[in-house]
Amino acid sequence: MLDLLKDLWGFMKARKKFWLAPIIIMLLLLGMLIVLSQGSAVAPFIYTLF
Numbered sequence: 001m002l003d004l005l006k007d008l009w010g011f012m013k014a015r016k017k018f019w020l021a022p023i024i025i026m027l028l029l030l031g032m033l034i035v036l037s038q039g040s041a042v043a044p045f046i047y048t049l050f
Contacts, residue, residue: 012020 012018
């Protein structure tokens with residue numbers, strides 16, 4: 001996982017694609033939110049967002 005992040009950072013740094021960073025961060029946060037709330041009481045509220 002760490003190698004993937006290093007490669008991704010190297011790609012963004014070499015090709016000046018820093019605008020990808022916020023998109024990737026938001027996708028990771030959204031994925032973590034979905035995984036962590038899968039079995040919790042917060043799940044019905046998250047499902048209403050989609």
